[in-house]
Amino acid sequence: MITLATFPAHFGTRSTSPFCIKAIYLLNMAGLEWKRQDELDPRKFPKAKLPAIIVGSQTIGGSDIIQQYLEGHGHDFDAGLSAQEKAQSHSFIRMAEEHMYFHLVLDRWGNNAVWPTVRDVYFGAIPKLPRLFITSGLRKTLTKGMIVQGLGRLSEKERMERLEPDLQAIVAQLAGKRFLFADVPTAADASVASVLATMRATPIKTDLSRRIANDPALSGYIDRVDAELG
Ligand SMILES: N[C@@H](CCC(=O)N[C@@H](CS)C(=O)NCC(=O)O)C(=O)O
Missing domain, CATH: 1.20.1050.10 (Glutathione S-transferase Yfyf (Class Pi); Chain A, domain 2)
Known part of the structure; x- marks a missing residue:
């Protein structure tokens, strides 16, 4: 099970951070099971930023790096694009x-x-x-x-x-x-x-x-x- 470390949801969006919302969308697009872990302090995550995903002992930070990780595991987010x-x-x-x-x-x-x-x-x-x-x-x-x-x-x-x-x-x-x-x-x-x-x-x-x-x-x-x- 993947854990997504994200800034909390406020103001009617799924997170205050667009990069965290993007990560939620990517995980859902990939059809993976995941759970969310709301964080207020990003300092212990890669580059001291959120989002990050935790997979076993690995922590992968940054929505772009998360995308690369998911692509490396077989998901094509741009299927059919020239x-x-x-x-x-x-x-x-x-x-x-x-x-x-x-x-x-x-x-x-x-x-x-x-x-x-x-x-x-x-x-x-x-x-x-x-x-x-x-x-x-x-x-x-x-x-x-x-x-x-x-x-x-x-x-x-x-x-x-x-x-x-x-x-x-x-x-x-x-x-x-x-x-x-x-x-x-x-x-x-x-x-x-x-x-x-x-x-x-x-x-x-x-x-x-x-x-x-x-x-x-x-x-x-x-x-x-x-x-x-x-
Ligand atoms: N390139 C990163 C950017 C992530 C980013 O800038 N996250 C901001 C929130 S929107 C953050 O964690 N800021 C904390 C800080 O700068 O202390 C990504 O794609 O995830």
Whole structure:
């Protein structure tokens, strides 16, 4: 039996982390039996991040590495895709995980209106005073990282303008299909829909959460993927 170490579910998604939701989707797509183990502190896992799967004595961390592990055990997440479609799928995954994801981080950790809710829900298990101390350090580290990355230097309006072509690319790719590459989900859906789902679920309404929630193509897609793979 595989154990999936994941950040907990909050705000109506299966985890606060899109990478953890992606891992849930991949495990379900592979049709494997697994159980979940909610974790708040990722430090003892590979790269000090979640998700990770525990299989016997092995701990495999990172949704991409988990995917490779499952592929190594015979599951093809992109069955039927041409070499060109696989290349496009790879680009969509990178767009979601290495660009769109950081918009989510800033919307939750960098937004003063959202932060108190995120802090008290994510870290509610820590008593109030140490929570304020610990989370303010975490927040500083994360927002500093976003300034180095670059997106942290943009205003909310500038960020939305930068993200818009990504969202339009997803809608264009979905045209006429239930999922990104076919009428059945593939690896790209596990990745892209998880990022969109967490963007939509931010509990205090922001330009980003509203943009996704008010787009019937994106919102319908998030719900379709979750109904199929959740
Ligand atoms: N490339 C990794 C990224 C995983 C990741 O960034 N996880 C975040 C949560 S969304 C994390 O564990 N962050 C903890 C930290 O940075 O301290 C994957 O595909 O799983």
